[in-house]
Amino acid sequence: VKEEGKNNFQFFTSEMNDLISRKSKIAMSIRKGLELGEFSVYYQPQIDIETERIIGVEALVRWNHAKLGPISPTEFIPIAEENGMILHIGEFVLRTACQQTKAWQDAGVEPFRVAVNISAKQFSQGNISEVITSALEDAQLAPEFLELELTESLIQGATSAITKMQELKAMGIHLSIDDFGTGYSSLSYLKLFPIDSLKIDQYFTRNINKDAKDAALVDTIIQMARNLGLNVIAEGVETLDQLVYLKNKHCNQAQGYYFQKPLLPERIEELYSKV
Ligand code: C2E
Ligand code: CA
Ligand code: CA
Ligand code: CA
Numbered sequence: 001v002k003e004e005g006k007n008n009f010q011f012f013t014s015e016m017n018d019l020i021s022r023k024s025k026i027a028m029s030i031r032k033g034l035e036l037g038e039f040s041v042y043y044q045p046q047i048d049i050e051t052e053r054i055i056g057v058e059a060l061v062r063w064n065h066a067k068l069g070p071i072s073p074t075e076f077i078p079i080a081e082e083n084g085m086i087l088h089i090g091e092f093v094l095r096t097a098c099q100q101t102k103a104w105q106d107a108g109v110e111p112f113r114v115a116v117n118i119s120a121k122q123f124s125q126g127n128i129s130e131v132i133t134s135a136l137e138d139a140q141l142a143p144e145f146l147e148l149e150l151t152e153s154l155i156q157g158a159t160s161a162i163t164k165m166q167e168l169k170a171m172g173i174h175l176s177i178d179d180f181g182t183g184y185s186s187l188s189y190l191k192l193f194p195i196d197s198l199k200i201d202q203y204f205t206r207n208i209n210k211d212a213k214d215a216a217l218v219d220t221i222i223q224m225a226r227n228l229g230l231n232v233i234a235e236g237v238e239t240l241d242q243l244v245y246l247k248n249k250h251c252n253q254a255q256g257y258y259f260q261k262p263l264l265p266e267r268i269e270e271l272y273s274k275v
Helices: 002-035 073-083 086-106 120-125 128-139 152-170 212-227 240-248 265-272
Strands: 039-048 054-065 069-071 113-117 146-151 174-180 197-200 231-234
Touching: 002 054, 002 073, 002 086, 039 086, 039 265, 054 073, 054 086, 069 073, 073 086, 086 113, 086 120, 086 128, 086 146, 086 265, 113 174, 120 152, 128 146, 128 152, 146 152, 152 174, 197 212, 212 231, 212 240
Parallel strands: 054 113, 113 146, 146 174, 174 197, 197 231
Antiparallel strands: 039 054, 054 069
């Protein structure tokens, strides 16, 4: 029994070691991965439900690690937030997205916005408006083609967040609240913050045709957004049933596998060229 106990203990620690070393491997190889060009950006179309036309794309970062293979952003973004590398990843995505959007416009793709995810740390620590101004200028992209997806968590630093948002808004940049409904913020910030749209989290979208309570929440979010004069975009739309439901409730925008998965930039160009 003693022997077994000992073996179990060793097994447990070696499993833990594997986990720790994967995490620290990831943490330590972000900088090098950026230098080596292991990171790239995919783009997922955002659709106007009424016209079914593209109104924007969301930029989603991808990492193909030399040794570990593809790593999901849901795994490496939290690690990068912990060790500060999110500032570098975030700037890479922002610059790539602005340059790509300008390149599409130059190539005759119908003009649409690019939405970039901004983590709370990037928003609170970085000199975000300088980074953004520089990315737009270098890409020669007009600010109205950029949207920032912010989460409720950055609302913690309330007053400084409002000032930064107002600054960005004054530049002509669009602002949206991502994963709306999953945070714990007070709704009163919706009145204070100069935002253009709310994004309904895919957690709610998934169940609208199955769960009456999720459906009720989605109805309420749509109603509230429309009453406040905001756009409302449902993410994670995978089926026609979900789309029809959203359309009947006057949700005006949608994004999800029902339309397109996140795509390579060349594919976006093929799909949305003007002629
Ligand atoms: P998010 O911002 O909520 O992005 C939506 C996620 O849902 C993406 O996962 C997207 O690929 C996925 N998705 C889109 N349509 C559907 C659908 O119909 N069904 C399902 N099941 N999923 C769908 P992805 O690309 O793995 O990104 C995961 C998360 O990682 C993002 O969630 C975001 O929080 C974070 N992330 C991704 N790129 C960036 C980035 O450049 N910067 C920051 N700060 N975070 C990022
Ligand atoms: Ca997002
Ligand atoms: Ca989201
Ligand atoms: Ca999410």
